[in-house]
Amino acid sequence: MSECLFCKIVEKKIPVKLVHEDEHTMAFDDINPQAPAHTLVIPKRHVSAVQDVEVEDESLLARLLMSCTKVAVLKGLRESGYRLVTNTGRDAGQTVFHLHFHVMGGRPMAWPPG
Numbered sequence: 608m609s610e611c612l613f614c615k616i617v618e619k620k621i622p623v624k625l626v627h628e629d630e631h632t633m634a635f636d637d638i639n640p641q642a643p644a645h646t647l648v649i650p651k652r653h654v655s656a657v658q659d660v661e662v663e664d665e666s667l668l669a670r671l672l673m674s675c676t677k678v679a680v681l682k683g684l685r686e687s688g689y690r691l692v693t694n695t696g697r698d699a700g701q702t703v704f705h706l707h708f709h710v711m712g713g714r715p716m717a718w719p720p721g
Contacts, residue, residue, distance in 0.1 A: 609653070613705035617651045626681060631667060632674040634710070643713030644682040644689070648674045654706040656695045675710050684712035692720075 615621045616635065623635035626646050637645040650667055654660060660668060672691075679689045689712030694701040 611653060611705050612703050613649050613707065614653050617649070627674055627677055629670070629674065631670045634674055634678045637709065641709075642690075642711040642716075644684055644711065646678045646682065646710045647707045648678060648710060649705060649707045655704045656701060656706055657693050658695050660706070671706075671708060675708050678710045679712065682710070682712065684710070688712060688716075690716050 609615060609618070612621070616623050617633055625633070625635050627634040627648075631651055632648060633651055634646050634648045637647050648671055650671060652667070654664065654667075675691050679685055682689075689710055692709040692711065693707065
């Protein structure tokens, strides 16, 4: 049994507010949203972080980005804009070590972040 929180979500052992799901990805609302719309997009297969992606995973990255785009449309963010974020490592703020993208929008985003 996996100890990874997001793997447990993929295995349907932890309930989430599902936004989108396909064969390779899953998207669900963040339980601690930092914007009016804040959805996490994850691969169903465990990958710890973006730095752990291998060359053979390039189609998985494309699928993740396509799912992010689909989430933005479903959340009504296409016209106003949205931010995609992935944190890699503790200093970057990664707290769950399963690759994930944050799709955030619904308000103006400041720059630089952090």
